[in-house]
Amino acid sequence: MNYQKLFEPKTLAVIGVSMSNDSHPANVVFNKNRLRYPVKTFAVNPKGGSFHRSEIFVRVSDIPEKIDLAVIAVRADLVPGVLTECIEAGAGGAVVISGGFAESGRKDLQDRMAAIAREADFPFVGPNCLGIYSPDHVDTFFLPSERMVYPRVGNIALVSQSGGVLVDQMINLADEGVGVSVAVSVGNKALIDEVALLGYLSADPKTEVIAFYLEGFQKNGGRDFVSAARQCGKPIIALKSGRSPEGGRAVSSHTASLAGDYEVFSEVLSQYGVVEARSQFELVSFCESLSCYEKPIQGKIGIITGSGGHGALAVDLCAAHDLSVPRISEKVQVEIREGLSGGARPIAALGNPMDLTGSAVDDDFVAAAECLSRTDEVDCILLLVLPYSPGTTSDLGARLSRVYLREGKPMVAYVPHVDKYRMLIEGFELNRIPVSPAIEGAVLMADAMRRCQPC
Amino acid sequence: MLSQEILDILSRSKEWGWVLEPDAKRLLSLAGMDVPEFIWADRLDEAVEFAERIGYPVVAKVVSPQVVHKTEEGGVVVGIENKISLAEAFHRLSGIKGFRGVLVEESVSGVEMIVGSKIDYQFGPVILFGIGGTGVEIYKDTTIRMAPIEPKDVMSMLKSLKAHRLLEGYRGAEPISLEQLTRNLAAFSSLIMDLGDGVTSIDLNPVFCSPSRCVVGDARIMLP
Numbered sequence: 001m002n003y004q005k006l007f008e009p010k011t012l013a014v015i016g017v018s019m020s021n022d023s024h025p026a027n028v029v030f031n032k033n034r035l036r037y038p039v040k041t042f043a044v045n046p047k048g049g050s051f052h053r054s055e056i057f058v059r060v061s062d063i064p065e066k067i068d069l070a071v072i073a074v075r076a077d078l079v080p081g082v083l084t085e086c087i088e089a090g091a092g093g094a095v096v097i098s099g100g101f102a103e104s105g106r107k108d109l110q111d112r113m114a115a116i117a118r119e120a121d122f123p124f125v126g127p128n129c130l131g132i133y134s135p136d137h138v139d140t141f142f143l144p145s146e147r148m149v150y151p152r153v154g155n156i157a158l159v160s161q162s163g164g165v166l167v168d169q170m171i172n173l174a175d176e177g178v179g180v181s182v183a184v185s186v187g188n189k190a191l192i193d194e195v196a197l198l199g200y201l202s203a204d205p206k207t208e209v210i211a212f213y214l215e216g217f218q219k220n221g222g223r224d225f226v227s228a229a230r231q232c233g234k235p236i237i238a239l240k241s242g243r244s245p246e247g248g249r250a251v252s253s254h255t256a257s258l259a260g261d262y263e264v265f266s267e268v269l270s271q272y273g274v275v276e277a278r279s280q281f282e283l284v285s286f287c288e289s290l291s292c293y294e295k296p297i298q299g300k301i302g303i304i305t306g307s308g309g310h311g312a313l314a315v316d317l318c319a320a321h322d323l324s325v326p327r328i329s330e331k332v333q334v335e336i337r338e339g340l341s342g343g344a345r346p347i348a349a350l351g352n353p354m355d356l357t358g359s360a361v362d363d364d365f366v367a368a369a370e371c372l373s374r375t376d377e378v379d380c381i382l383l384l385v386l387p388y389s390p391g392t393t394s395d396l397g398a399r400l401s402r403v404y405l406r407e408g409k410p411m412v413a414y415v416p417h418v419d420k421y422r423m424l425i426e427g428f429e430l431n432r433i434p435v436s437p438a439i440e441g442a443v444l445m446a447d448a449m450r451r452c453q454p455c
Numbered sequence: 456m457l458s459q460e461i462l463d464i465l466s467r468s469k470e471w472g473w474v475l476e477p478d479a480k481r482l483l484s485l486a487g488m489d490v491p492e493f494i495w496a497d498r499l500d501e502a503v504e505f506a507e508r509i510g511y512p513v514v515a516k517v518v519s520p521q522v523v524h525k526t527e528e529g530g531v532v533v534g535i536e537n538k539i540s541l542a543e544a545f546h547r548l549s550g551i552k553g554f555r556g557v558l559v560e561e562s563v564s565g566v567e568m569i570v571g572s573k574i575d576y577q578f579g580p581v582i583l584f585g586i587g588g589t590g591v592e593i594y595k596d597t598t599i600r601m602a603p604i605e606p607k608d609v610m611s612m613l614k615s616l617k618a619h620r621l622l623e624g625y626r627g628a629e630p631i632s633l634e635q636l637t638r639n640l641a642a643f644s645s646l647i648m649d650l651g652d653g654v655t656s657i658d659l660n661p662v663f664c665s666p667s668r669c670v671v672g673d674a675r676i677m678l679p
Contacts, residue, residue, distance in 0.1 A: 222577030223601065253656040253677055255571030255583045258597050264575045267599040271608065 001123045003192075003200045005092025007134045007182060009039050009068030013060050013091070015082055016073035016098075017043035017051050025097055025142030026073035027051065032145045039138050040065065061089040068092040071131065071140050076100030079127065080112050087120040094124040095131035095140045102188050103128055114190040129187025130163035133170075135180065143167065154179015155208035156287050157201045159194060161186055161215045165280075169213065172284045176436075177429045178291060181206040195224045202232040209290045211237040211283060222265065226272035235290040235452045238269055239277040275451045282444055288434040289445035290452055293410045299323040299450035302378030303353035304368045306360050306392065310384040310414070310439060311353030317443040318382075323450060328352045332375050339367030343391070352378075361391035366399050373407035380446045383413040384439065387421040397427025397435075404433055412445040414438065457649050461485055465653060465678065471520040472678050477558045479674035483659070487642035489635070490671045493560035499545045502559045503538055511536050512562045515544040521553030523675065526589075528552075534562070563672060565665030566622060566631060569597065570640065572647040573656040580647045584612050584640065586621075587661040594618075603644045609637045622664065631664040639669045655679050 012033055018024035026043075030051065034041040042063045043056045050056055057063050060070060060082075070086045072079055076098050086094055101110040110127065117124050125131050131140030135153040139145075141163070148167070151174040158173075160166035163185040170183055181204065184197060194212055201207045210232070217225060229236050243262045269276050275290070277283035301323050305311040318325050328336075333350040340348055343359035354372075356364045365383070372381050385396060397415070404411050415425050417437035428435045436442040464482050468474040474482065477495035484490045492509055495518060496502035506513045517530035525531050530551055532544040541559070548557050569587030574580055578601050585597025598615045600608050610633075613619050624630035639662070647657065654676055661672040 217577040219576055220579050222575070223579045226578070226601065253571065253573070253658045253675065254569060254591050254660060255573045255656050255658050257592055258585075258595060259571070259573055259575070259581060259583045259599050261575070261577070264578055264581050264599055264601075268578050268581065268601040271600050271611075 001121055001196075003093065003123055005068040006095070006123055006125065006132060008137045009092065011063075011065050011068045012039045012041045012138060013044050013057075013063060013067045013070045013086075014041065014073070015044040015060065015070055015086075017045050017056055019045070019047070019049050019051060019056070024073070026071070028142045028144055029071050029073065029097070029140055032139055036145060037138055038136070039069075042067070059089075060085050060091060063089075066090055069138065069140075070094040071097060073097040073142070076106060076109055076127070080109065080116055083113055083116055083122075083124065087116070087122050091122075093122065095129070096124055096126035096187075096190075097129065097131060097140070097142060098126075099128040101127045101190070110188060110190045117191050123192060124190075125184065125192050126187045127190060130166065130185035133180075133183040135182070141167070141185075149174045152177070152179040153181070154291060155181050155206065156291050157181050157197075157204070157207040157210045158183040158213075159186060159197050159201075159210065160184070160213040161189070162213060163187070165213045168280065169211070169283065172280060173287060176284055176288055177426075178284070178288045181208075193218075193221070195221065195228050198225065198228040198232055198236075202228075202234055207234065208294070209235045209237065209287060211287050212239070213283075214238055214240045215242060222268065226268055226274065229272050229274050235294065236274045237277055237283060237286045237290065237448075238274050239280065239283045240265055243278075270451070273453050275448055281438075281441065285434075285436055285441045285444035286448040288436070289412060289448040292432045292434050293449055295410075295449070296453045297379040297410065297446070297449045299380070299446065300378045301325050301380050301382050301446055302328065302372040303382045303384065304365060304372070305353050305355055305384035306358060306365075306386045306389045307384065308349070308353075308355045308357075310386070311355050314382055314384060314414075314439050314443060315353055317440050318446075321443055321447040323443065323446055325352055326377055328354070328372075328375075328377055332371055332377060336368050336371045339371065340364050358389050359391065360389070362393055362396045362399055364391075365396060366403060369400055369403045369411070370407065373403055373409040379409070380449060381409060381411045382442055382446060383411055384442070385413055385415045385424065387415060387424050392424075394421070394423040395427065397424045397429075397433070398431065399427070401428055401431030401433050405431065410449060412436070412442045414442040458485055468676075468678060473523060474674075474676040474678070475518055475520065475555070476516060476525075476674060477518055477556075479676045480671065482676070483646070483671055483674060486646040488639050488646075488671055489668055490674075491560040491563050493558055495556050496545075496559055497556045499542055502541060502545055502557055505559055506535070506538070506541055509561050513541065514560050514562055515541065515548060516558040516560075517548040517551045517554065518556045518558050519551055519553035520555065522551060563663045563665075563668070563670045565663035565668070565670070567661035567672070568664050568669075569658065569660040570643055570662050570671075571656065571658045571660070572602065572643070572654075574652060574654075580651065582640070582644060582647070585616055586618050591660060603648050604640065606637050606641065609633070609640050629666040632666055632669065635667070635669045636664060652679065
C-alpha cells in the first residue's frame with residue numbers, strides 16, 4: 001500500500017461538513033486546511049449547499065479534481081458506504097475520524113471497513129482517531145488551530161493510539177524546542193497500525209527517530225512490531241500504558257506469574273533495541289536526545305558542573321540509570337587544571353563530577369569540555385549549567401556547542417528553563433545539543449543513548 | 456519439527472492437561488536437553504536394579520496425574536543412599552493418590568535456575584530464565600526474551616540477573632558452564648517454537664547449572 005498521499009496530499013476532501021454546526025469536526029478540519037495548508041480542500045455532504053462561501057459537493061466523485069486524501073467524519077454506520085465511494089472516485093487514501101466502532105461494540109462495522117479497504121488496496125487511518133499532522137502538508141486533527149501547540153518541523157515521528165496523548169506530546173516537544181516530522185493518531189487501527197507505520201516511517205527521509213505511545217497489540221502484534229523495529233534502522237522509543245499487573249488473575253505456572261503482560265513487553269522491547277520510556281517526561285527526554293545523537297554510547301559519563309550539589313545529584317541519578325561516572329585520571333585532571341582560569345584553578349574538584357565551582361567563567365567550562373571530549377575515559381558529557389552563577393554568560397551554550405561540533409563527543413545539558421536564560425538554552429539547542437529543564441532529564445538523555453543499541 | 460514420539464507424549468497427556476514428569480523429561484531429552492538419567496519404575500525391583508546400575512545416591516518421585524505439586528504432597532525423596540532407603544521410599548510413594556509408578560533418577564547438583572516459557576498474547580512464545588528453586592517467586596530474579604533466542608541473548612540474559620555473579624564463579628567457586636547453558640537454552644528455544652500453541656507454559660525448575668552440566672531437575676509442561 002502506498003501511504004504517500006496520506007502524508008503529502010495535494011488535494012483533500014472533507015466528508016461530513018455541516019451547514020448547521022460550525023464546530024463540527026469536519027468543519028474544523030476543512031477550515032484549518034483551507035486557510036493554513038497548501039493542500040486544495042473541498043467540502044462534501046450529501047445534502048450539498050455551501051460553507052463559508054465554498055461549494056459543498058454532494059459526492060466525492062462530483063469534485064472536479066482527483067482526491068489524494070479524504071477525511072471522513074460521518075456517522076459510523078455510513079462510513080463503509082463513504083469509503084466505497086472514495087475508492088470508486090479514485091481517492092488515494094482516507095482518515096476516518098468518526099467514532100462508534102470497535103470501541104463501542106461495533107467491531108463488525110470496523111471489520112467491514114477494513115475488508116473493503118484491503119480488497120481495494122486503499123490505505124486509511126482510524127477509525128476513532130485524530131489522524132495525521134504532516135507539517136506543511138496537511139492537518140486532519142479536528143482541533144481548532146488556535147487551540148493547538150505545534151512543535152517546529154523536525155525529525156521525530158510521533159505515533160499514538162490515543163489522540164489526546166499525541167497532542168500532549170506535541171505540546172511537550174514544542175516546549176523543549178524539539179521538532180516533529182509527522183504525528184499520527186491511529187485510533188482503532190482497523191487497517192493501518194503501528195507495524196504498518198513503522199514500515200513507512202523507516203523509509204521516510206524526513207524521519208530520523210520514531211516515538212510510539214502504545215496501549216496494546218493484537219494477538220502476536222508485539223512480535224510483528226519488534227521484528228519490524230529490528231529492520232528499521234532508526235531509533236525507536238515506546239511509551240506504554242497499562243503497566244500495572246492485572247489483579248487477581250490465576251496463573252498456572254511460575255513462568256506465567258513472573259512473565260506478566262508488561263514484563264514481557266518491557267523486556268522484549270529492550271531485547272530488540274527499542275527504548276522504553278516509562279513516563280511522558282522520559283519520552284520527551286529520549287526524543288530530544290535521540291533526535292540529536294544516533295550513535296549508542298556505553299554510558300561512561302563525565303559531569304561538568306558549577307555547583308557541587310548539582311554534581312552529587314547527577315551522580316545519584318546516573319547510578320539509578322546504570323550509567324557510570326568514572327573517576328578521571330590524574331593526567332587528564334592536571335591537563336584540565338592547567339587550562340582553568342585563576343579563580344577556579346585552585347579550588348575546582350576535577351575527579352568527576354568536575355565541580356568548577358561558582359568562581360568558574362565560560363572559559364573554564366569550555367576548557368573542561370574540550371579535555372573530556374578528547375579522552376576516552378568518558379563517552380558522554382553531562383553539563384550542569386547554572387546561568388545565575390556570576391561568571392556564566394548567555395554565550396556559554398553556543399560556545400560549548402562548538403566544542404561538540406569540533407570534537408564529536410555527545411553532550412547533554414541541564415539549564416533551568418526560565419525565559420531570561422532562553423539565549424543560553426538556544427545556544428545549545430539550535431546547535432543540536434539537547435537541553436533539559438531538570439537534572440534527571442539530562443541524565444535520561446544520556447540513558448537513551450546507552451539503551452538505544454542496534455541489535 | 457517435533458518427532459512422532461514427542462507428539463505421542465503430548466497426545467496421551469491431554470487427558471490430564473499436563474505432562475507427567477517422566478514423559479516431560481523424555482520429551483525434553485528428545486529435544487536435545489540434558490536431563491538426569493532416570494527410570495519410570497512400576498515395580499521396586501526395576502527401581503533397585505536401575506539405582507544399582509547408575510549408583511547411589513538417587514532421587515525418587517511419585518508419578519501421579521493427580522499430583523502436580525509433588526513436594527507439597529510429600530512425593531519427593533532425595534538423597535537415597537541405599538537399597539533399603541529406596542524400598543522405603545518406593546513403598547511410601549506408592550500410597551499417594553493416583554499412583555502410577557516412581558521416577559527414580561540420578562542425583563544432580565548445581566545452582567538452581569529456572570527456565571520457563573509461555574505463549575504471550577502479544578509476543579507469542581517467550582522464554583523466562585533466572586534464579587530458580589522454591590523461592591523463585593520471592594526473589595523474582597528472572598529475565599524474559601522473545602523466542603527464538605540467539606546465542607548472544609544467553610549472555611545478555613545472564614548479565615541482566617541480579618545474581619549473575621553467583622553464576623560466574625563467586626568467591627572462588629568455579630563458574631557454571633556457559634557452553635552447556637547456551638546449548639540447553641538453544642534446544643529449549645527451538646522446542647517451544649516447534650510446540651507453539653501446543654503447550655500453554657513450561658516450568659523447568661530447578662535446572663541445576665554446574666561447571667560441567669545444565670540438567671533439568673524438574674519439569675512441568677502445561678497443556679491447553
